Amino acid sequence: MSVAEAKKAGVVIEVKHPLVQHKVAYLRDKDTPTVHFRKLVNEVTLLLTYEATKDMPTEDVEVETPLELGRFPRISGKKVAVCPILRAGVGMLDGVLSLISSARVGFIGMYRDEETLQPVEYYSKLPADVADRDVILLDPMLATGNSTAAAVETVKRAGATSVRLIAIIAAPEGIERIHRDHPDVQIVVAAIDRGLNERGYIVPGLGDAGDRLYGTK
Numbered sequence: 001m002s003v004a005e006a007k008k009a010g011v012v013i014e015v016k017h018p019l020v021q022h023k024v025a026y027l028r029d030k031d032t033p034t035v036h037f038r039k040l041v042n043e044v045t046l047l048l049t050y051e052a053t054k055d056m057p058t059e060d061v062e063v064e065t066p067l068e069l070g071r072f073p074r075i076s077g078k079k080v081a082v083c084p085i086l087r088a089g090v091g092m093l094d095g096v097l098s099l100i101s102s103a104r105v106g107f108i109g110m111y112r113d114e115e116t117l118q119p120v121e122y123y124s125k126l127p128a129d130v131a132d133r134d135v136i137l138l139d140p141m142l143a144t145g146n147s148t149a150a151a152v153e154t155v156k157r158a159g160a161t162s163v164r165l166i167a168i169i170a171a172p173e174g175i176e177r178i179h180r181d182h183p184d185v186q187i188v189v190a191a192i193d194r195g196l197n198e199r200g201y202i203v204p205g206l207g208d209a210g211d212r213l214y215g216t217k
């Protein structure tokens, strides 16, 4: 399925809200300092979380206001497990938790084997009841999709049946990869860029998200 078809089918959502686009333009700017970059990643993630959770089921419950008794919607159904992919995904965690404060948190660490170029999982700590939760994976840059696809496999192996991904920028290659291996995974992104360069960076992108978040360059 092409990116255009995936968008039409609703499995890929590109959030075009002006606030999101405005903040992502600042993230792309090579002169945006770490302190602002970190704050912007949080803010963009919060706005993407709003979009990613818009189909959460609700049920009417009885509530007594100071004036009268009524029935009002509250979120029902599964609880959330939010799982950042180390290390850059951790920069997005607070953005989700500021909206879903009761979420449990899992961590997945991946590195790329320089010989096979395949992702290798070096760390995984998931909530014990992850199988009963809606999983939100966090990775700011969906580039080749190799490590994200491996992270999806990790949570599915642990029993998760409902998985979505929030990323800030995606390359079409990454979207196609996730969609090919995991067509059930919904992807919510702020921007879909042109593609990947020869070093696997998203272009025009924003550079290395981890380095920019943590000032390690």
Ligand code: URA
Residues within 6 Å of the ligand: 088, 141, 143, 200, 201, 202, 203, 205, 206, 207, 208, 209, 210
């Ligand atoms: N990871 C990043 O941090 N940036 C890219 O452009 C691709 C992968």
